[in-house]
Amino acid sequence: MTPLIEMKNITYRAGNRSILNIPEFQIESGEFLGIMGPNGAGKSTLLKLIAFLEKPSGGEILYRGETIPSGNAPLELRRKFSIALQQSLLLDGTVFYNIAIGLTLRKVPKSEIKEKVTRWLELFGISHLAKKNALYLSGGEAQRVNLARAMIVEPEILFLDEPFSALDFPTKIKLMEDFKEIISTTGTTAVFVSHDLMEIHYLTNRLAIIVGGEVKQSGPTPRVLEHPNSSTQSFLNEWKKFYPIAR
Numbered sequence: 311m312t313p314l315i316e317m318k319n320i321t322y323r324a325g326n327r328s329i330l331n332i333p334e335f336q337i338e339s340g341e342f343l344g345i346m347g348p349n350g351a352g353k354s355t356l357l358k359l360i361a362f363l364e365k366p367s368g369g370e371i372l373y374r375g376e377t378i379p380s381g382n383a384p385l386e387l388r389r390k391f392s393i394a395l396q397q398s399l400l401l402d403g404t405v406f407y408n409i410a411i412g413l414t415l416r417k418v419p420k421s422e423i424k425e426k427v428t429r430w431l432e433l434f435g436i437s438h439l440a441k442k443n444a445l446y447l448s449g450g451e452a453q454r455v456n457l458a459r460a461m462i463v464e465p466e467i468l469f470l471d472e473p474f475s476a477l478d479f480p481t482k483i484k485l486m487e488d489f490k491e492i493i494s495t496t497g498t499t500a501v502f503v504s505h506d507l508m509e510i511h512y513l514t515n516r517l518a519i520i521v522g523g524e525v526k527q528s529g530p531t532p533r534v535l536e537h538p539n540s541s542t543q544s545f546l547n548e549w550k551k552f553y554p555i556a557r
């Protein structure tokens with residue numbers, strides 16, 4: 311089957327410095343891909359390239375087998391993607407308004423917006439917050455609104471850059487449980503950058519480890535964690551001290 315996204319000979323440079331060098335990398339429809347690696351490895355840059363938010367210095371990125379002109383992804387294509395970051399970046403307005411924004415921009419009829427927002431408020435367990443100003447939410451509530459806002463447009467790919475990392479542990483696990491259920495029910499393809507092996511282990515079914523701008527290992531998450539290769543071992547060994555799941 312044609313991959314959803316295919317990267318070929320991708321390079322990304324900042325001045326003379328090589329940030330990423332990825333001969334080939336693919337994202338398959340329906341997978342939950344984790345991207346992990348040390349600080350500065352290039353994870354966020356890779357995410358931005360896959361989401362067509364950043365232009366590579368070289369190589370090509372295909373969407374469903376079609377080459378997308380570098381740095382010039384049409385609005386129609388960008389609207390198939392959603393992104394949720396660590397900071398929820400909510401707007402000054404109600405929670406309802408914030409979750410509706412993607413549909414409002416797409417000029418979806420008001421009755422349909424109301425119906426969909428109501429559904430997503432329920433799915434994320436935040437119906438009681440609908441009329442509250444989004445700037446006065448707790449971290450966990452704000453992240454639920456952020457994820458509902460990303461999911462309501464039914465993205466073909468959901469990009470996640472550390473959305474759970476600022477949450478305290480009980481808040482994080484409750485949200486991850488709900489989120490995992492939502493992702494598996496909707497079958498959404500997701501690409502998830504995280505520093506946290508527990509998050510990666512719980513949510514993802516494929517894992518790519520990036521070190522020094524290169525994908526050093528990728529494969530089913532349990533296999534990568536159980537059998538790290540010589541390039542990923544030292545990075546994963548640090549985690550193994552704390553997480554028996556990776557032993």
Ligand SMILES: Nc1ncnc2c1ncn2[C@@H]1O[C@H](COP(=O)(O)OP(=O)(O)OP(=O)(O)O)[C@@H](O)[C@H]1O
Binds near residue numbers: 324329349352353354
């Ligand atoms: N536009 C840019 N100009 C200069 N340097 C850049 C640019 N974009 C990224 N970098 C550098 O590229 C490297 C990779 O950055 P990136 O944010 O992708 O890493 P990361 O793996 O997500 O790191 P972290 O885990 O710390 O968030 C870093 O050293 C960063 O400073």
